[in-house]
Amino acid sequence: xxxxxxxxxxxxxRDALRLMAIGGAAGLIAPNLLGKPAFAQSPPASPTGxxxxxxxxxxxxxxxxxxxxxxxxxxxxxxxDALFRIDPKGVLQPNLAVEVPSQKNGGISKDxxxxxxxxxxxxxxxxxEPFTAEDVKFTLELITNPKFRAWRTSGHSLLRDITVVxxxxxxxxxxxxxxxxLSFLAETFMVPKHILEKEADPNAAAFSxxxxxxxxxxxxxxxxxxxxxxxxxxxxxxxxxxxxRLVLKYIPDMTVLYTQFVSGDIDxxxxxYITADHYQEASKLSGRVVSLExxxxxxxxxxxxxxxxxxxxxxxxxxxAAIDRQAILEGIYxxxxxxxxxxxxxxxxxxxxxxxxxxxSLDRARQILDEAGWVPGSDGIRAKDGVRLSFSNATTxxxxxxxxxxxxxxxxxxxxxxxxxxxxLPGAVMWGDFWLKSQFDSAISGVTYVIAADPDVTNRLHTxxxxxxxxxxxxxxxxSNPEVDALLEKxxxxxxxxxxxxIYLRVQEIVRQDLPFLPLFAYTNVFGRKEGxxxxxxxxxxxxxxxxxxxxxxxx
Amino acid sequence: MRSFLLNRLSQSLVLLLIVSxxxxxxxxxxxxxxxxxxxxDPSMTQxxxxxxxxxxxxxxxxxxxxLDWAWRLVQGDWGTSFRDGAPVLDVIGRHIFATLLLMGSxxxxxxxVGTWIGIRGATHRYSVFDYLGTVGAMVALSIPTFxxxxxxxxxxxxxxxxxxxxNMYTIGDGSALNYIHHLILxxxxxxxxxxxxxxxxxxxxxxxxxxxxxxxxxRAKGLSERRILMKHVxxxxxxxxxxxxxxxxxxxxxxxxxxxxxxxxxGMGRLFLDSLGYSDYPVVMGLLMxxxxxxxxxxxxxxxxxxxxxxxxxxx
Numbered sequence: 001x002x003x004x005x006x007x008x009x010x011x012x013x014r015d016a017l018r019l020m021a022i023g024g025a026a027g028l029i030a031p032n033l034l035g036k037p038a039f040a041q042s043p044p045a046s047p048t049g050x051x052x053x054x055x056x057x058x059x060x061x062x063x064x065x066x067x068x069x070x071x072x073x074x075x076x077x078x079x080x081d082a083l084f085r086i087d088p089k090g091v092l093q094p095n096l097a098v099e100v101p102s103q104k105n106g107g108i109s110k111d112x113x114x115x116x117x118x119x120x121x122x123x124x125x126x127x128x129e130p131f132t133a134e135d136v137k138f139t140l141e142l143i144t145n146p147k148f149r150a151w152r153t154s155g156h157s158l159l160r161d162i163t164v165v166x167x168x169x170x171x172x173x174x175x176x177x178x179x180x181x182l183s184f185l186a187e188t189f190m191v192p193k194h195i196l197e198k199e200a201d202p203n204a205a206a207f208s209x210x211x212x213x214x215x216x217x218x219x220x221x222x223x224x225x226x227x228x229x230x231x232x233x234x235x236x237x238x239x240x241x242x243x244x245r246l247v248l249k250y251i252p253d254m255t256v257l258y259t260q261f262v263s264g265d266i267d268x269x270x271x272x273y274i275t276a277d278h279y280q281e282a283s284k285l286s287g288r289v290v291s292l293e294x295x296x297x298x299x300x301x302x303x304x305x306x307x308x309x310x311x312x313x314x315x316x317x318x319x320x321a322a323i324d325r326q327a328i329l330e331g332i333y334x335x336x337x338x339x340x341x342x343x344x345x346x347x348x349x350x351x352x353x354x355x356x357x358x359x360x361s362l363d364r365a366r367q368i369l370d371e372a373g374w375v376p377g378s379d380g381i382r383a384k385d386g387v388r389l390s391f392s393n394a395t396t397x398x399x400x401x402x403x404x405x406x407x408x409x410x411x412x413x414x415x416x417x418x419x420x421x422x423x424x425l426p427g428a429v430m431w432g433d434f435w436l437k438s439q440f441d442s443a444i445s446g447v448t449y450v451i452a453a454d455p456d457v458t459n460r461l462h463t464x465x466x467x468x469x470x471x472x473x474x475x476x477x478x479x480s481n482p483e484v485d486a487l488l489e490k491x492x493x494x495x496x497x498x499x500x501x502x503i504y505l506r507v508q509e510i511v512r513q514d515l516p517f518l519p520l521f522a523y524t525n526v527f528g529r530k531e532g533x534x535x536x537x538x539x540x541x542x543x544x545x546x547x548x549x550x551x552x553x554x555x556x
Numbered sequence: 557m558r559s560f561l562l563n564r565l566s567q568s569l570v571l572l573l574i575v576s577x578x579x580x581x582x583x584x585x586x587x588x589x590x591x592x593x594x595x596x597d598p599s600m601t602q603x604x605x606x607x608x609x610x611x612x613x614x615x616x617x618x619x620x621x622x623l624d625w626a627w628r629l630v631q632g633d634w635g636t637s638f639r640d641g642a643p644v645l646d647v648i649g650r651h652i653f654a655t656l657l658l659m660g661s662x663x664x665x666x667x668x669v670g671t672w673i674g675i676r677g678a679t680h681r682y683s684v685f686d687y688l689g690t691v692g693a694m695v696a697l698s699i700p701t702f703x704x705x706x707x708x709x710x711x712x713x714x715x716x717x718x719x720x721x722x723n724m725y726t727i728g729d730g731s732a733l734n735y736i737h738h739l740i741l742x743x744x745x746x747x748x749x750x751x752x753x754x755x756x757x758x759x760x761x762x763x764x765x766x767x768x769x770x771x772x773x774x775r776a777k778g779l780s781e782r783r784i785l786m787k788h789v790x791x792x793x794x795x796x797x798x799x800x801x802x803x804x805x806x807x808x809x810x811x812x813x814x815x816x817x818x819x820x821x822x823g824m825g826r827l828f829l830d831s832l833g834y835s836d837y838p839v840v841m842g843l844l845m846x847x848x849x850x851x852x853x854x855x856x857x858x859x860x861x862x863x864x865x866x867x868x869x870x871x872x
Binding site for chain 2: 050052058060061066067069070146147149150151152153154184203204208209223224225226227229245247249250251252253255256259260262263265426427428429430431432433434435436445446447448449450451457459460465467471472473474
């Protein structure tokens with residue numbers, strides 16, 4: 001006879017599983033209960049605390065539609081809202097609009113010309129007035145007002161018949177199909193009609209000194225040359241804000257910016273970030289979180305393709321082969337950045353990872369030049385058909401890391417019979433006509449190609465964008481390839497992301513083959529913030545780290 | 557006196573005119589210009605840049621731009637900042653307090669300490685103190701201010717934690733004590749060079765006076781050394797210092813430039829640097845004119861002060 005075992009538990013297998021589940025959950029929660037409360041990760045019920053963000057330039061343009069630089073975005077993203085926003089994955093999300101229009105949901109007509117935007121009905125300006133479709137119409141029309149010192153007008157200038165259908169619906173017709181416009185709208189912040197329509201000169205409006213938006217933070221005060229203070233908009237329709245005050249502090253010197261991060265005067269380093277040479281030290285600081293986040297810019301050597309020495313593709317290939325990029329990255333940039341073969345940011349949906357990798361080989365470089373008929377002269381410098389393989393290289397004076405790269409390249413190129421002279425200029429001079437009108441032989445520059453994550457690079461690589469030849473854009477290297485032109489035109493007319501992906505993957509292939517510029521590395525930004533500042537999200541598709549201050553909060 | 561003043565004022569106007577023409581031309585000759593900041597922005601097309609150029613009036617001939625600017629200036633309109641969109645005088649006004657605070661405190665330190673070192677060095681010539689003063693002054697003059705600034709921050713802020721690493725005050729705490737706490741390090745660093753200058757000038761001026769007959773007479777009369785020093789030497793030695801102080805007035809603008817950058821001080825020196833970087837012509841021209849006026853005023857005040865104090869100096 002078998003007695004029931006005393007050892008048998010009264011628990012069923014299901015009970016055991018349940019216990020295990022509880023135990024597991026307890027295992028996850030317990031440490032939090034002991035050390036820090038489980039609710040520490042969640043934001044506070046009402047906005048509390050202050051965050052000081054360090055910027056290397058001073059934000060001075062507060063009307064987001066006026067010509068401005070990226071540093072002003074730190075304020076625009078917090079005080080204003082756009083119809084859509086771009087999330088860290090590069091996907092457009094509704095902001096003031098209730099949905100992102102597409103051909104699928106009927107927001108954009110099949111021919112891509114008729115657009116309809118539906119808006120939220122619960123948004124108010126900081127002064128309490130309701131936000132309506134009238135504000136959208138006013139904003140879009142102001143941008144193309146010839147008297148207004150607008151920022152970019154491309155895309156906006158294609159709009160016709162902007163119609164307010166109802167307070168929550170606006171429609172317009174596009175003069176021609178322009179798919180990137182959706183992304184452009186993600187950086188077009190809405191301004192209040194009821195305030196600006198009264199101004200005789202929209203450029204000189206009081207609004208420009210004390211802006212009124214719909215964003216998560218309201219304008220409080222500015223101490224010129226020092227900082228701007230914003231306060232929480234407790235009526236905000238979206239997520240947050242969880243902090244009471246957001247301070248944008250201006251610290252012009254990079255070393256001083258870093259010092260103030262170390263001393264604790266600033267809580268988060270934004271624009272300019274932490275320089276690569278401080279990364280190792282910064283990552284060991286206690287009480288600070290330092291992380292590497294991919295950026296959107298690519299550092300390259302730009303070749304002016306109208307110069308006879310660069311017209312020969314063999315020269316461009318040989319120069320590329322003669323660059324020890326790994327050594328530059330490790331030796332000069334402390335291994336912070338990443339190698340790349342293309343202009344497209346590596347976290348972009350449109351990034352082509354299958355491009356041939358550059359191989360550093362001086363022998364290969366010499367061989368390419370030999371085969372192409374570039375013969376060393378009596379001075380050791382190669383020449384062909386009376387053209388010496390000699391050129392100057394320019395970059396912004398005072399950028400010591402770039403200057404080291406130049407010296408390194410100068411030596412490398414000399415070894416393959418190429419002469420490179422260095423002639424640097426102050427930034428304010430470099431980026432003027434010298435750069436825009438292609439007055440350089442070659443230049444080192446970090447360039448962002450995409451605008452608000454849209455892969456359209458017409459402005460940079462289309463033949464029609466060569467300013468030196470009367471074009472409109474910033475194709476300063478004077479690159480021209482009919483196949484790329486055709487692909488870019490097609491890409492700008494295509495709304496379907498998959499179809500666009502195929503187009504831009506091909507563009508990258510051709511550009512990698514043509515080498516109009518020689519990529520050195522893709523920028524990785526060194527972000528630093530105080531421990532306990534939660535809710536911070538890096539987003540390479542925007543130009544500022546504080547693009548989403550609404551979601552920040554201090555760990556309680 | 558009146559004709560002297562009128563004469564000086566008319567000369568000053570001519571000087572201002574020359575400064576403005578040279579400043580305007582040189583500034584506009586620098587390639588790049590205010591729109592260069594958009595050169596790397598892929599969204600700005602040349603058409604956008606041309607439009608902005610026209611809106612800012614930068615496409616007109618230079619002489620036309622100058623005349624327009626000068627005419628407005630005469631009417632009291634110093635123009636509008638390209639970068640800020642605010643009137644130039646407002647922009648300057650927003651930064652002047654910070655600079656005055658820093659320059660004021662450092663000048664007080666520099667004059668007090670420099671004068672003391674100079675007089676003591678002269679009265680104790682070739683003593684250890686005198687040698688230390690001389691060497692110290694050489695060091696202070698030959699090492700750049702930013703180095704002192706960075707060392708000061710490293711030692712007193714990062715290592716010892718006694719003083720703030722920068723800024724004019726802690727955001728959220730606008731108390732006088734907080735301002736003073738933040739003022740200590742930058743004003744001492746900025747004062748270092750001026751202490752050196754003052755001490756050297758004061759030393760030689762005192763030595764000059766000490767060797768004068770009237771000091772010997774005073775001594776022969778049996779006056780105490782202390783009385784001689786206070787009554788006869790210091791007063792006379794300070795006279796040339798007034799001219800020096802007048803000449804240092806324009807350094808209100810430029811002298812604090814480096815210190816303001818290192819200590820994140822929102823003053824005029826940094827405004828000048830920033831405005832140059834952005835080619836913000838109206839503000840740079842405004843600061844230039846402001847500086848020129850200060851130089852002229854400084855010299856004028858010094859001359860008048862010297863004349864009033866010392867009747868031996870004739871103003872004819």
